[in-house]
Amino acid sequence: MAQLRKRVPSRMTLSPRVAQSTPRITPGGKPVKRKSKGPFGGLNLKEARIQGVPERRSQAAEKRPEGWKGKRNQPRSASEGHFKALKMQRALAPVSYGYRTSVKERIGQIESFDDFPLLPIVRDSIATQALKGMEEIAPTPIQCLAIPALLESDKGGGKTRKKPIVGPVEAKAAMKEFLLAAETGSGKTLAYLLPTVDAIKRAETMDPDVVAHKVALEEEKRKQNTLELEPPPLSSQPHPTTGRPRAIILLPTSELVAQVGALAKSLSHTVKFRAALVSSAYSGRVIRNRLFDPKGIDILISTPHLLASVAKSDPNILSRVTHLVIDEADSLLDRSFTPLTAEIIDRATPSLCQLVLCSATIPRSLDSFLRKRFPDMRRLTTPKLHAIPRRVQLGVVDVEKDPYRGNKNLACADSIWTIGKAAEEHTISHGKVHKEKSMDMKHIIVFVNEREKVTEVADYLQSKGISAEALSRDTSFQRQSEILTAFTSPTTPTPATAPSSTGDFLTVATTSPETPQATYIPANRCPPTTPPRRSLPNTRVLVTTDLGSRGIDTLAVRHVILYDIPHSTIDFIHRLGRTGRMGRRGRGIVLVGKGDRRDVVREVREGMYKGQALV
Numbered sequence: 001m002a003q004l005r006k007r008v009p010s011r012m013t014l015s016p017r018v019a020q021s022t023p024r025i026t027p028g029g030k031p032v033k034r035k036s037k038g039p040f041g042g043l044n045l046k047e048a049r050i051q052g053v054p055e056r057r058s059q060a061a062e063k064r065p066e067g068w069k070g071k072r073n074q075p076r077s078a079s080e081g082h083f084k085a086l087k088m089q090r091a092l093a094p095v096s097y098g099y100r101t102s103v104k105e106r107i108g109q110i111e112s113f114d115d116f117p118l119l120p121i122v123r124d125s126i127a128t129q130a131l132k133g134m135e136e137i138a139p140t141p142i143q144c145l146a147i148p149a150l151l152e153s154d155k156g157g158g159k160t161r162k163k164p165i166v167g168p169v170e171a172k173a174a175m176k177e178f179l180l181a182a183e184t185g186s187g188k189t190l191a192y193l194l195p196t197v198d199a200i201k202r203a204e205t206m207d208p209d210v211v212a213h214k215v216a217l218e219e220e221k222r223k224q225n226t227l228e229l230e231p232p233p234l235s236s237q238p239h240p241t242t243g244r245p246r247a248i249i250l251l252p253t254s255e256l257v258a259q260v261g262a263l264a265k266s267l268s269h270t271v272k273f274r275a276a277l278v279s280s281a282y283s284g285r286v287i288r289n290r291l292f293d294p295k296g297i298d299i300l301i302s303t304p305h306l307l308a309s310v311a312k313s314d315p316n317i318l319s320r321v322t323h324l325v326i327d328e329a330d331s332l333l334d335r336s337f338t339p340l341t342a343e344i345i346d347r348a349t350p351s352l353c354q355l356v357l358c359s360a361t362i363p364r365s366l367d368s369f370l371r372k373r374f375p376d377m378r379r380l381t382t383p384k385l386h387a388i389p390r391r392v393q394l395g396v397v398d399v400e401k402d403p404y405r406g407n408k409n410l411a412c413a414d415s416i417w418t419i420g421k422a423a424e425e426h427t428i429s430h431g432k433v434h435k436e437k438s439m440d441m442k443h444i445i446v447f448v449n450e451r452e453k454v455t456e457v458a459d460y461l462q463s464k465g466i467s468a469e470a471l472s473r474d475t476s477f478q479r480q481s482e483i484l485t486a487f488t489s490p491t492t493p494t495p496a497t498a499p500s501s502t503g504d505f506l507t508v509a510t511t512s513p514e515t516p517q518a519t520y521i522p523a524n525r526c527p528p529t530t531p532p533r534r535s536l537p538n539t540r541v542l543v544t545t546d547l548g549s550r551g552i553d554t555l556a557v558r559h560v561i562l563y564d565i566p567h568s569t570i571d572f573i574h575r576l577g578r579t580g581r582m583g584r585r586g587r588g589i590v591l592v593g594k595g596d597r598r599d600v601v602r603e604v605r606e607g608m609y610k611g612q613a614l615v
């Protein structure tokens, strides 16, 4: 037995080679793979290779959010991850969630315009001029961010830029650059205008030329009074700012020049500065008289086209500019405008103290242009940038379904009739007399993608008894101003008195993520098909292209119809931004037909419902 034990080793004894790896080469000379599967696959291993149990993650990995797939594949903003169709287009530059949160906290600390170190005369003019007639005035988020930053930079604070990266001329050492970006209708104009006016007024007392001119004027006046001579024309010398403004505001269209110009003029009545507006809407003589008024100009408001052509014949026009504002910067720095705008910036740079760009959207192309050209630019963006406010609801009309069967014009007319009739019923149900009906006048903007379509759609709507106007580049400036006046004066009820969000919108389904493709249920009445025997007396419609989507302060507009699906989220934001301005409610209706990107519409709608920034 003892002998037997010696010859047969115990079955419980491990092989002395257990820790050695399997011979790598077979007798035939081929490499051998260790079998890891099978019932004995896990035996005789130095490490337990247990499958299905996650390895311990590194400290850095533990900090990363769930579902992290590497930096490149991650959404760069909080909302980006939810959009699939929109991600294909990716039109907008992302703004991080962390930045939005930190800005929100900063904004929360400011409650009143009194919190800004504005000159008292400028501060008082906000209530008496700029926001006349409004009760309980408070700064909006972009005003909370921009006004203190721009004022501080004028006093010498903040980052400065030494030299331009691109451009022929060397920059003055103290030039500071800002990008103001905030939702549509959020008061960006005042956000840059108030600090600019403030800076102009402060500089006035320090400009030696202006001081000398003032002294000369007073001297002349004194002489006239004492000698009692026949009054000669006052000072033969024009003001130092004649033809050489201190501040310039650039806007893409004549309509916007008129709009911003009106605001600047209203402030000038109390703050006492000279604002001049020039655009192609005015004759050559008017432009010349305004630019070379012997009393001088403090702020010039113009389009880049006009200013560039003036600068060609009179380069001095840009020689004293200390403040340059490029409003609607996403348009003025797009492919078509950039050469003109960039040339103006370059020529003004030697004297510039402050360059301010302002926009409701930061397209990716603008983002990369700015990073290259103005790497030190300070970005002031609001927490809700690129989000369409939740108070704007979006309904979808399926044009392919009955009764439209692919007829978009018919669907558009029927939507307008529904809105108009609902308003009429609302007026009647509230027992208003005929005279007061004008109070409930509905202003609707219909957006089309192509200029050629503007007149066609307007004509069709007119044939259906709807008061529709076409507004395009072909419309004369005079006519454009007349049409726009009706849409820009705030005749619609204020939010406090506005009808309920469901009361006057009978047939278009409201925004809900559960029914993103909600179908338009036509009203019981048929839309008019014969020449208009009926008409909508309380409804005015404007049919336009992108021309009417930028910057126009259409306070009276409660409804926007997207006849065509906008080409990008940028256009969605600007077009829907014509309604729901400054805290008002608004409705959008999008007409979806054959071949239209329903997935894009669905995602925009979902994003709006959740209050997310679009991508």
Ligand SMILES: Nc1ncnc2c1ncn2[C@@H]1O[C@H](COP(=O)(O)OP(=O)(O)OP(=O)(O)O)[C@@H](O)[C@H]1O
Binding pocket: 130, 131, 134, 137, 138, 139, 140, 143, 182, 183, 184, 185, 186, 187, 188, 189, 190, 359, 360, 550, 551, 552, 553, 555, 577, 581, 582
């Ligand atoms: N602090 C404020 N309180 C109330 N209303 C304000 C305030 N600031 C501006 N507004 C009003 O808000 C409206 C929209 O302002 P503004 O045209 O400057 O918006 P915006 O942000 O430039 O819009 P868009 O991006 O469409 O150009 C104007 O009628 C303006 O008078």
